[in-house]
Amino acid sequence: QVQLQESGPGLVKPSGTLSLTCAASGGSISTSNWWTWVRQPPGKGLEWIGEIYHGGSTNYNSSLKSRVGISLDKSKNEFSLNLNSVTAADTAVYYCARSTSFYDSTNYYYYMDVWGKGTTVTVSS
């Protein structure tokens, strides 16, 4: 069973770039899945950031689209998140996850079945 582990700086300065990596172990990221980033500000709910398909297609949260980029490195079996021009509002726990999306001729389904443990990123000078 694949496991995911986030890594990256825990502190980023305002106006800087937040860069995180999610390393997959126990399985390959070259599968028919979406590889996803989700964040959770302190005391708040979950917010979808964006996703990348194993073939390289990406989708991003409209509210973050101008600042976010997600990439895939199959050789390292990992995917990454870059979020630029950060402010205090970007302070959150950031999670990576594996997502599946499919259609069975009657309904569409989407779920995130594997999650990393999360990493806390604080934006502060």
Place this chain on the structure above:
Amino acid sequence: SSELTQDPAVSVALGQTVRITCQGDTLRNYYATWYQQKPGQAPILVIYAKNNRPSGIPDRFSGSNSGNTASLTITGAQAEDEADYYCNSRDSSGTHVVFGGGTKLTVL
């Protein structure tokens, strides 16, 4: 604002049945997925693809969809079920993902 709406908080007596709901137009096309999150922990998947439970999730958890409303039912709630529960699906465009605001479940 979220395209999926959940009640902020629900309570249930120990051993009783509780239903947590999620409303949104996208649920007419997408079956909702449900996650449980306990303090300081990552979310875990509890119900997906209609009414499937991952390995390790007790069978007291079940899910259903009707029209624009999805429900997570816990039959015989246990103290360890006290947590935040989030619903999730793709949005109406099919290219974005949405979460409900979360429901805090208290087991009395």
